[in-house]
Amino acid sequence: MQAVATTLTAVRERLRPGKRAGAIPYIGRDNEPACRICSDTGWCRAEGEEFIGLKRCKCVKERIRAARLVEIPERFRESTFESYRPGNPKQEWALCQMLEDPDGSYYLTGSYGSGKTHLLYAQYRQMVLAGKIRCHVRTTRGLVEELRRAEFDDGFVSPVLAAASKPDPYRLFWDDLDKLKPADFKTEVLFDLVNSLYDHIHGLTVTANYSLRELIEHERMHPAIVRRLDDMCGVIAL
Numbered sequence: 001m002q003a004v005a006t007t008l009t010a011v012r013e014r015l016r017p018g019k020r021a022g023a024i025p026y027i028g029r030d031n032e033p034a035c036r037i038c039s040d041t042g043w044c045r046a047e048g049e050e051f052i053g054l055k056r057c058k059c060v061k062e063r064i065r066a067a068r069l070v071e072i073p074e075r076f077r078e079s080t081f082e083s084y085r086p087g088n089p090k091q092e093w094a095l096c097q098m099l100e101d102p103d104g105s106y107y108l109t110g111s112y113g114s115g116k117t118h119l120l121y122a123q124y125r126q127m128v129l130a131g132k133i134r135c136h137v138r139t140t141r142g143l144v145e146e147l148r149r150a151e152f153d154d155g156f157v158s159p160v161l162a163a164a165s166k167p168d169p170y171r172l173f174w175d176d177l178d179k180l181k182p183a184d185f186k187t188e189v190l191f192d193l194v195n196s197l198y199d200h201i202h203g204l205t206v207t208a209n210y211s212l213r214e215l216i217e218h219e220r221m222h223p224a225i226v227r228r229l230d231d232m233c234g235v236i237a238l
């Protein structure tokens with residue numbers, strides 16, 4: 001008890017009015033905190049002319065950013081717009097389009113090896129680093145697993161569905177959209193997701209081997225969903 005009292009006194013001493021939270025040393029001995037400003041609590045002291053309160057520590061944004069970047073597969077870790085090497089005029093035009101409007105929504109279509117996934121991750125990386133809007137990146141396999149789990153597990157909330165259904169700015173990056181099989185899940189689940197993105201004017205960038213027309217011809221996706229994709233995304237054929 002005495003030890004606790006000593007610690008509390010020590011902390012109060014360190015929290016003298018006028019002293020910045022950033023200057024408060026961490027009192028733990030065994031585990032050094034990654035952030036010395038907030039001791040990994042995520043909150044730090046904010047002082048204004050007429051108020052004293054708590055604000056989110058800047059390390060929270062940094063941690064979110066790092067977690068989002070880790071989601072880039074090893075193969076595309078270095079994929080940026082600068083490192084993209086167009087091999088033909090179509091690919092050159094694709095790069096120009098995306099550099100001109102790096103916040104645009106795109107349906108990137110082309111054969112294997114055309115660089116569409118490189119461009120998807122380049123845009124994702126740029127947006128994550130800018131830190132202005134919430135972003136998720138999913139392969140079709142990851143998205144199917146997530147949406148299926150949300151359908152059958154009452155205790156699970158899909159991060160993608162949750163973000164898509166809120167008005168706060170959001171963007172989904174979806175790699176290999178046409179790997180989706182009609183049997184993967186109900187059309188309504190997918191339509192709800194795409195429609196939520198559409199209704200809230202969220203961003204969407206996808207890659208696919210098939211063109212939008214081929215998605216319908218090969219019965220990969222319901223025409224209503226393809227129409228939404230067409231409305232939302234600028235088509236870039238590589």
Ligand SMILES: [Zn+2]
Pocket residue numbers: 035036037038039040041042043057058059060
């Ligand atoms: Zn911090």
